[in-house]
Amino acid sequence: MRPPVDGTRLARFTRAERWVHRCTAGLVLLCVATAACLYLPQLAVLVGRRRLVTTVHEWAGLLLPVPLLLGLGSRALRRDLGRLNRFAPYDREWLRAVLWRGYHRPAGKFNAGQKLYAGWIAGAVVVMLGSGLLMWFTGLAPLAWRTGATFVHDWLALAVGVVVLGHLWMAMRDPEARRGMRTGSVDRRWAAREHPHWQPAEGAEPTGEEPADDVEPTGEQPTGDAEPTAAEPTGGQPVEGDGPAGDGQPSRSRSSR
Amino acid sequence: MNDNPDTRGTPVGRRVMLGVIALGAAGVAAGPTLSKSLDSVLSGLSKQDPTGLTGLLPDAGGFRYYSVTGPVKPVAAADYRLTVDGLVDRPAGYGLADLQALPQHRIVHDVQCVTGWRVPATPFEGVRLADLLDAAGVRPGATAVHFSCFDGSYTESLTLDQARRDDVLVALKMQDQPVSHDHGGPVRLYVAPMYFYKSAKWLSGITVTPTVQRGYWEQNGYDVDAWVGRSNGRDDAPTG
Numbered sequence: 079m080r081p082p083v084d085g086t087r088l089a090r091f092t093r094a095e096r097w098v099h100r101c102t103a104g105l106v107l108l109c110v111a112t113a114a115c116l117y118l119p120q121l122a123v124l125v126g127r128r129r130l131v132t133t134v135h136e137w138a139g140l141l142l143p144v145p146l147l148l149g150l151g152s153r154a155l156r157r158d159l160g161r162l163n164r165f166a167p168y169d170r171e172w173l174r175a176v177l178w179r180g181y182h183r184p185a186g187k188f189n190a191g192q193k194l195y196a197g198w199i200a201g202a203v204v205v206m207l208g209s210g211l212l213m214w215f216t217g218l219a220p221l222a223w224r225t226g227a228t229f230v231h232d233w234l235a236l237a238v239g240v241v242v243l244g245h246l247w248m249a250m251r252d253p254e255a256r257r258g259m260r261t262g263s264v265d266r267r268w269a270a271r272e273h274p275h276w277q278p279a280e281g282a283e284p285t286g287e288e289p290a291d292d293v294e295p296t297g298e299q300p301t302g303d304a305e306p307t308a309a310e311p312t313g314g315q316p317v318e319g320d321g322p323a324g325d326g327q328p329s330r331s332r333s334s335r
Numbered sequence: 336m337n338d339n340p341d342t343r344g345t346p347v348g349r350r351v352m353l354g355v356i357a358l359g360a361a362g363v364a365a366g367p368t369l370s371k372s373l374d375s376v377l378s379g380l381s382k383q384d385p386t387g388l389t390g391l392l393p394d395a396g397g398f399r400y401y402s403v404t405g406p407v408k409p410v411a412a413a414d415y416r417l418t419v420d421g422l423v424d425r426p427a428g429y430g431l432a433d434l435q436a437l438p439q440h441r442i443v444h445d446v447q448c449v450t451g452w453r454v455p456a457t458p459f460e461g462v463r464l465a466d467l468l469d470a471a472g473v474r475p476g477a478t479a480v481h482f483s484c485f486d487g488s489y490t491e492s493l494t495l496d497q498a499r500r501d502d503v504l505v506a507l508k509m510q511d512q513p514v515s516h517d518h519g520g521p522v523r524l525y526v527a528p529m530y531f532y533k534s535a536k537w538l539s540g541i542t543v544t545p546t547v548q549r550g551y552w553e554q555n556g557y558d559v560d561a562w563v564g565r566s567n568g569r570d571d572a573p574t575g
């Protein structure tokens with residue numbers, strides 16, 4: 079099913095991206111649910127079956143990165159990862175606005191909060207996977223490591239639970255963002271309001287896949303780290319012309335958050 | 336200024352990710368020390384916490400509930416039955432009152448779980464397993480004891496020498512209360528010097544056997560002779 083794209087809809091996520099999100103979400107929920115059954119005494123009493131629950135938890139955790147790794151085959155997904163990775167001056171503006179409860183919150187395809195969430199959760203998954211493997215394969219490392227891994231796994235699990243709840247909370251409050259992840263397309267006015275700096279590639283709307291000659295968005299260019307962001311010519315200012323907002327001024331950010 | 340990933344911008348996402356990974360690695364390295372100090376702080380806190388919420392935090396001390404089957408149906412004190420059979424001269428069945436009528440022994444040791452948690456100075460009280468074995472009369476040729484449980488799945492084992500130790504009890508009380516259902520009541524095994532998986536909950540059968548039959552977790556790779564500090568690759572302080 080192609081995302082419906084017409085005058086009012088704008089392609090946001092390709093089918094590959096949506097399936098990566100769906101599979102990852104399912105595995106995360108499985109991890110969280112089984113963790114709760116192993117960990118919370120009330121649930122442990124109710125569910126029991128410790129060996130089965132442990133096995134499901136271990137495999138769900140091990141498979142967790144697989145959807146994303148498979149998804150790296152999609153150019154659109156790689157490109158979005160690049161977008162999540164890079165902070166532009168308007169992202170700092172967004173963070174400042176959140177901090178000071180300001181109304182003007184400019185963002186590209188992803189806002190600074192989404193970018194921070196992506197980076198944090200990616201790191202957390204790697205740590206959970208590593209510490210989990212140390213606990214699973216007890217012969218892998220000395221006992222002190224296992225104790226340390228258990229400590230990190232337990233506490234980070236708590237943090238991940240809170241942060242993922244926050245992620246769900248944000249989604250719950252924004253039906254159009256959810257529709258974007260469910261159907262692949264979003265309302266143009268929503269995009270103009272929430273993501274004024276987002277510039278969908280011209281001519282690639284129907285699938286969101288980029289032309290083949292597109293630059294690889296790996297973010298690994300040798301000069302990337304050293305690039306002075308202040309040199310960006312129009313920091314924070316919306317570009318004219320090819321922004322997503324056909325029906326409004328892109329600079330008018332929403333004030334109701 | 337645009338949103339294309341290849342037009343640079345600081346790679347904050349990557350830095351955040353690597354930062355979290357570095358913190359995680361540091362946490363693993365510092366974990367043994369950190370968890371000890373947190374442990375004492377949290378167990379202090381949880382003693383004064385009327386809501387019991389701190390008990391849900393990691394390392395808050397106390398027992399954790401493990402069961403290898405689905406929900407275990409509680410057995411009322413009046414319906415409880417413990418059988419002693421196998422290579423014995425006088426197979427027997429005990430109700431809870433019968434066990435209570437036998438000489439009771441109270442011992443206090445730390446409880447150490449093989450997954451790492453430890454509960455200090457926990458009193459257990461009950462009948463010495465040695466007394467039940469003597470009453471049944473162990474026949475020549477027997478070398479081990481096999482335990483079964485009314486959850487229908489869990490099993491455990493000891494050698495006869497281990498089973499005859501003074502600090503191995505058929506426990507009727509834990510923390511000076513009748514053993515609760517969640518802790519394996521009305522009657523559980525308590526093997527003080529070994530990791531806590533040897534102390535089978537919901538004990539229902541004692542069978543004297545010619546050889547050691549490995550128990551539930553032992554079939555899944557745990558040590559049969561589970562001395563605390565000298566088995567399962569761990570170096571905890573002994574509890575026996």
